[in-house]
Amino acid sequence: MQELRKGLYFVGARDPELKVFDVIVPTDTGTTYNAYLLRGEKTALIETCHDRFAADLEKNIEEICPLSDIDYIIADHTEPDHSGALHTILDANPDVTVYGSAPALKNLKNILNRDLNSVVAKQGGELDLGGFTLKFFSAPNLHWPDSIFTYCEELRCVFTCDFLGCHYCAETDDGLIADDSRYLAELERYYTYIFGPFPAAVKKGLSIIRSLDVSLICPSHGPVLTKGIERVCEVYDRMSEDKTDKDLISVFYVSAYGYTAAMAEALAEGAREAGKNVSVYEITGTEKSVLAKAVQTSGAYMFGSPTLNRDALPPVYDLLNNVSAVLDRNKPALIFGSFGWSGEACGNLAARAAGLGLAVDEELCKVCFKPSEEDLAHLREKGKAFAEKV
Numbered sequence: 001m002q003e004l005r006k007g008l009y010f011v012g013a014r015d016p017e018l019k020v021f022d023v024i025v026p027t028d029t030g031t032t033y034n035a036y037l038l039r040g041e042k043t044a045l046i047e048t049c050h051d052r053f054a055a056d057l058e059k060n061i062e063e064i065c066p067l068s069d070i071d072y073i074i075a076d077h078t079e080p081d082h083s084g085a086l087h088t089i090l091d092a093n094p095d096v097t098v099y100g101s102a103p104a105l106k107n108l109k110n111i112l113n114r115d116l117n118s119v120v121a122k123q124g125g126e127l128d129l130g131g132f133t134l135k136f137f138s139a140p141n142l143h144w145p146d147s148i149f150t151y152c153e154e155l156r157c158v159f160t161c162d163f164l165g166c167h168y169c170a171e172t173d174d175g176l177i178a179d180d181s182r183y184l185a186e187l188e189r190y191y192t193y194i195f196g197p198f199p200a201a202v203k204k205g206l207s208i209i210r211s212l213d214v215s216l217i218c219p220s221h222g223p224v225l226t227k228g229i230e231r232v233c234e235v236y237d238r239m240s241e242d243k244t245d246k247d248l249i250s251v252f253y254v255s256a257y258g259y260t261a262a263m264a265e266a267l268a269e270g271a272r273e274a275g276k277n278v279s280v281y282e283i284t285g286t287e288k289s290v291l292a293k294a295v296q297t298s299g300a301y302m303f304g305s306p307t308l309n310r311d312a313l314p315p316v317y318d319l320l321n322n323v324s325a326v327l328d329r330n331k332p333a334l335i336f337g338s339f340g341w342s343g344e345a346c347g348n349l350a351a352r353a354a355g356l357g358l359a360v361d362e363e364l365c366k367v368c369f370k371p372s373e374e375d376l377a378h379l380r381e382k383g384k385a386f387a388e389k390v
């Protein structure tokens with residue numbers, strides 16, 4: 001427990017041992033699940049924490065007041081790392097009223113599987129605690145449809161849940177940033193995993209923050225920000241810029257005997273004739289980060305694989321895992337590959353690409369074994385026509 005401002009307490013939990021969050025996010029310094037108690041005439045708990053740390057939350061609150069004193073719980077976002085311990089509070093205090101967006105309250109119904117008193121926290125809505133007033137701002141897709149920000153004017157403080165947070169658990173209990181470059185690296189990493197798919201929502205979120213008079217940012221992971229707020233917003237500005245170059249086409253392929261490789265070069269040559277900037281990548285010989293960046297920045301793609309044992313090869317599927325079904329939606333994609341007798345690779349890759357929301361060219365460019373001069377001429381034409389449409 002820590003008093004941040006008069007009447008505002010940090011009651012969250014530290015998890016320094018955590019190595020991975022949400023299955024895929026590395027957390028080298030662990031994380032924190034921040035929750036805040038705000039005491040006016042009425043008492044509000046802002047966020048709870050991961051179920052595993054419910055006892056810590058309870059203990060921290062009870063250093064200030066009994067759980068039965070809590071009048072309101074504000075759920076800015078309902079992912080179970082912030083709502084998992086809610087049932088503990090409800091067990092002790094079933095009369096508490098939960099404030100959240102309409103989607104948040106719907107989520108809580110399915111997360112808690114029990115009845116609760118609730119009020120929709122509408123855009124611009126307020127909750128008077130007596131001495132402190134909380135004001136709600138809708139912030140959808142930061143990073144779930146349920147997200148809101150809660151602002152306390154008297155304290156010039158905004159509670160942003162995951163927004164502007166990061167998995168950085170300070171070495172000491174005071175929550176201070178001990179290693180600034182590590183903190184910034186974690187902030188960027190958190191952004192990439194959590195907010196990367198939602199740049200437009202991020203820009204709206206930043207404009208809300210900048211429209212408020214703020215001296216304290218209380219996110220729900222990592223340090224509370226009393227200074228350097230604009231610096232952190234600038235990281236979000238930079239990272240939410242649109243990185244797509246509409247004139248860039250990337251060609252990705254693998255090839256055992258060079259036949260699919262020859263197809264890749266012919267398609268690329270044609271696309272260059274159409275005036276596009278074209279990069280060709282043999283997937284297995286290219287560093288993963290280079291491939292990921294190419295996927296992110298390209299305006300259109302070509303994917304090639306020979307057929308082996310009735311399918312495309314795993315490196316091409318792995319590469320496709322870099323395509324974002326949110327951000328890369330509707331980017332044009334052309335599928336190609338050499339085959340021997342059955343030729344399933346192209347159809348299967350096309351299905352995966354379409355499943356990711358790419359606009360897959362209806363012509364699958366398939367060649368039986370080695371492309372002839374005639375095949376190559378057709379591929380150059382096809383590459384040009386595809387690029388002209390991009």
Ligand SMILES: Cc1cc2nc3c(=O)[nH]c(=O)nc-3n(C[C@H](O)[C@H](O)[C@H](O)COP(=O)(O)O)c2cc1C
Nearest residue numbers: 255256257258259260306309310339340341342343
């Ligand atoms: C282990 C192995 C399995 C193969 N299985 C298939 C197959 O199931 N269907 C097919 O059409 N071709 C199959 N082929 C043939 C290749 O698709 C064909 O050799 C193709 O031209 C290779 O192109 P590349 O030089 O780009 O690798 C197979 C080839 C190998 C080496």
Ligand SMILES: [Fe+2]
Nearest residue numbers: 077079143162
């Ligand atoms: Fe979240």
Ligand SMILES: [Fe+2]
Nearest residue numbers: 079081162221
């Ligand atoms: Fe979170």
